[in-house]
Amino acid sequence: MNNNNIILIGMPGSGKSTLGVLLAKYSGYSFVDLDLIITKKTGKKLQKILDQDGYNAFLKIENQVGKELDCEKTVVATGxxxxxxxEGMEHLKKIGTVVYINVPIDEIIRRVTNVATRGIAFKDGETLNDVFKERTPLYEKYADVTVDFENAANLEETVDKIMEKLNLHK
Known part of the structure; x- marks a missing residue:
C-alpha cells in the first residue's frame, strides 16, 4: 500500500475541496472528495443521510468510506x-500525508451560511462554534502538516504553501 496521497482535513467551509482540486491540478495528482463517494455509495445527498438515518449512521458510513479508500498519488478531500x-483516520494516515487546513472560527462562520442544508454532521443543538471546539484537537492530533488559510482570496498562495510543505513542485 502506497502512502503517497495527500489527505486534507479541516472544518466544514475550510476549503478542502476547493484547495484539493487546485492542489491536484498543480501537483499532477488525481483528486477525490469523500463526500462525493458517500453520496455515490448511498445514493443520497449528505443532508438526506443526516435527516433520514441520523448523525451516528452518517459517521459510520464516513468511517467505512475512509477505511476502504484505496488510491495513490491522489489528493483526498475528507468531510x-x-x-x-x-479507524478511517488511521487508514488515511497510513496511505498519505494528512494536511490540516486551519481556518479561524470567525472565518468559518462567515463562509458557512447554509448549515441546515449543507450536509454537515452536527449533534442536535450543536453550533459551528461547538463543532470547532470539539474537532480542533482532533485535526491537530491527526495532522502531519498544518497550513493556515485565513483569507479565501489567497487560494493560490495557500496551495503554494501546501506544496512547499510537502516538497512538491508545480
Missing amino acids: GSMVLSA
Missing part, C-alpha cells in the same frame, strides 16, 4: 467530521 472516525 469535516472524518476526524471523529478513528
